[in-house]
Amino acid sequence: MKSQQRVKDILQASRNVFAEKGYDAATSAEIAQCAGISEATVFSYFSGKRELCARVIADWYDEIIDTFESGLPRDGSVRQQFAFIVRTRLRLMLVNRTGLCALVLSEERTNIMMSATRSPTCNAAIPRR
Numbered sequence: 001m002k003s004q005q006r007v008k009d010i011l012q013a014s015r016n017v018f019a020e021k022g023y024d025a026a027t028s029a030e031i032a033q034c035a036g037i038s039e040a041t042v043f044s045y046f047s048g049k050r051e052l053c054a055r056v057i058a059d060w061y062d063e064i065i066d067t068f069e070s071g072l073p074r075d076g077s078v079r080q081q082f083a084f085i086v087r088t089r090l091r092l093m094l095v096n097r098t099g100l101c102a103l104v105l106s107e108e109r110t111n112i113m114m115s116a117t118r119s120p121t122c123n124a125a126i127p128r129r
Contacts, residue, residue, distance in 0.1 A: 007045055009035050011059060014052045023053055064092050 013035035017026045028049055046052050067088055075079050091111040 003045075006037075006041075010037070010045055010052070011056060015056045015060070018053060018056055025050070027053075048122055064089065067092065 010031065014026075014031050017031050017034055020026075021030070026049065028042050029039050031044045031049075035042070035050065042052075046055070067128060071088065072084055076084070
Protein backbone atom coordinates (compact mmCIF):
# COMPACT_ATOMS: atom_id res chain seq x y z
CA MET A 1 0.00 0.00 0.00
CA LYS A 2 2.79 2.42 0.87
CA SER A 3 4.51 1.83 -2.48
CA GLN A 4 1.28 2.60 -4.37
CA GLN A 5 1.02 5.90 -2.53
CA ARG A 6 4.68 6.60 -3.25
CA VAL A 7 4.10 6.05 -6.97
CA LYS A 8 1.09 8.40 -6.86
CA ASP A 9 3.17 11.03 -5.05
CA ILE A 10 5.99 10.76 -7.60
CA LEU A 11 3.55 10.99 -10.50
CA GLN A 12 1.83 14.04 -9.00
CA ALA A 13 5.18 15.73 -8.42
CA SER A 14 6.22 14.85 -11.99
CA ARG A 15 2.99 16.25 -13.34
CA ASN A 16 3.52 19.51 -11.48
CA VAL A 17 7.16 19.89 -12.53
CA PHE A 18 6.53 18.93 -16.17
CA ALA A 19 3.54 21.28 -16.36
CA GLU A 20 5.57 24.14 -14.96
CA LYS A 21 8.90 23.61 -16.72
CA GLY A 22 8.26 21.34 -19.69
CA TYR A 23 9.97 18.04 -20.35
CA ASP A 24 13.38 19.33 -21.40
CA ALA A 25 13.83 21.77 -18.51
CA ALA A 26 12.49 19.43 -15.80
CA THR A 27 14.98 17.31 -13.89
CA SER A 28 14.56 14.15 -11.86
CA ALA A 29 16.15 16.01 -8.94
CA GLU A 30 13.38 18.64 -9.06
CA ILE A 31 10.75 15.92 -9.24
CA ALA A 32 12.27 14.20 -6.21
CA GLN A 33 12.43 17.48 -4.29
CA CYS A 34 8.79 18.24 -5.14
CA ALA A 35 7.78 14.77 -3.91
CA GLY A 36 9.88 15.14 -0.75
CA ILE A 37 12.05 12.10 -1.52
CA SER A 38 15.54 11.38 -2.81
CA GLU A 39 16.34 11.16 -6.49
CA ALA A 40 17.42 7.53 -5.92
CA THR A 41 13.90 6.76 -4.66
CA VAL A 42 12.42 8.12 -7.89
CA PHE A 43 14.69 5.79 -9.86
CA SER A 44 13.71 2.83 -7.71
CA TYR A 45 10.15 3.21 -9.09
CA PHE A 46 10.80 4.58 -12.59
CA SER A 47 13.66 4.02 -15.04
CA GLY A 48 13.95 7.70 -15.88
CA LYS A 49 12.37 10.98 -16.87
CA ARG A 50 10.99 9.64 -20.16
CA GLU A 51 9.10 6.84 -18.38
CA LEU A 52 7.74 9.36 -15.86
CA CYS A 53 6.60 11.67 -18.63
CA ALA A 54 4.93 8.86 -20.57
CA ARG A 55 3.11 7.72 -17.43
CA VAL A 56 1.99 11.28 -16.55
CA ILE A 57 0.58 11.76 -20.05
CA ALA A 58 -1.10 8.33 -20.06
CA ASP A 59 -2.69 8.99 -16.66
CA TRP A 60 -3.87 12.41 -17.83
CA TYR A 61 -5.52 10.90 -20.91
CA ASP A 62 -7.16 8.28 -18.68
CA GLU A 63 -8.66 11.14 -16.66
CA ILE A 64 -9.98 12.71 -19.85
CA ILE A 65 -11.54 9.43 -21.00
CA ASP A 66 -13.10 8.83 -17.58
CA THR A 67 -14.61 12.32 -17.66
CA PHE A 68 -16.06 11.67 -21.13
CA GLU A 69 -17.47 8.29 -20.15
CA SER A 70 -19.06 9.52 -16.94
CA GLY A 71 -20.54 12.77 -18.26
CA LEU A 72 -21.43 12.16 -21.89
CA PRO A 73 -25.16 12.80 -22.42
CA ARG A 74 -25.87 9.39 -23.97
CA ASP A 75 -29.53 10.22 -24.59
CA GLY A 76 -28.63 13.55 -26.14
CA SER A 77 -28.35 14.34 -29.81
CA VAL A 78 -25.08 13.90 -31.66
CA ARG A 79 -24.71 17.68 -31.54
CA GLN A 80 -25.12 17.71 -27.73
CA GLN A 81 -22.62 14.88 -27.34
CA PHE A 82 -20.12 16.58 -29.62
CA ALA A 83 -20.53 19.88 -27.77
CA PHE A 84 -19.91 18.09 -24.46
CA ILE A 85 -16.74 16.47 -25.80
CA VAL A 86 -15.37 19.73 -27.22
CA ARG A 87 -16.17 21.77 -24.08
CA THR A 88 -14.81 19.11 -21.77
CA ARG A 89 -11.63 18.65 -23.80
CA LEU A 90 -10.98 22.39 -23.85
CA ARG A 91 -11.65 22.70 -20.13
CA LEU A 92 -9.35 19.81 -19.28
CA MET A 93 -6.55 20.90 -21.60
CA LEU A 94 -6.63 24.65 -21.51
CA VAL A 95 -8.08 25.58 -18.16
CA ASN A 96 -7.04 22.82 -15.77
CA ARG A 97 -3.65 21.85 -17.16
CA THR A 98 -2.28 24.30 -19.67
CA GLY A 99 1.24 23.13 -18.85
CA LEU A 100 0.40 19.52 -19.59
CA CYS A 101 -1.20 20.58 -22.86
CA ALA A 102 2.07 22.27 -23.81
CA LEU A 103 4.00 19.22 -22.64
CA VAL A 104 1.95 16.84 -24.76
CA LEU A 105 2.27 19.08 -27.80
CA SER A 106 6.03 19.46 -27.33
CA GLU A 107 6.46 15.70 -26.90
CA GLU A 108 4.43 15.01 -30.04
CA ARG A 109 6.45 17.59 -31.98
CA THR A 110 9.69 16.05 -30.68
CA ASN A 111 8.56 12.57 -31.72
CA ILE A 112 7.57 13.82 -35.17
CA MET A 113 10.89 15.59 -35.63
CA MET A 114 12.83 12.54 -34.43
CA SER A 115 10.95 10.38 -36.92
CA ALA A 116 11.58 12.89 -39.66
CA THR A 117 15.32 12.83 -39.13
CA ARG A 118 15.33 9.05 -39.40
CA SER A 119 13.06 8.74 -42.42
CA PRO A 120 13.67 10.56 -45.72
CA THR A 121 9.97 10.29 -46.61
CA CYS A 122 8.98 12.19 -43.48
CA ASN A 123 11.44 15.01 -44.09
CA ALA A 124 9.49 16.23 -47.09
CA ALA A 125 6.18 16.20 -45.19
CA ILE A 126 7.33 18.39 -42.30
CA PRO A 127 7.99 22.04 -43.11
CA ARG A 128 11.21 23.39 -41.60
CA ARG A 129 10.97 26.62 -39.60
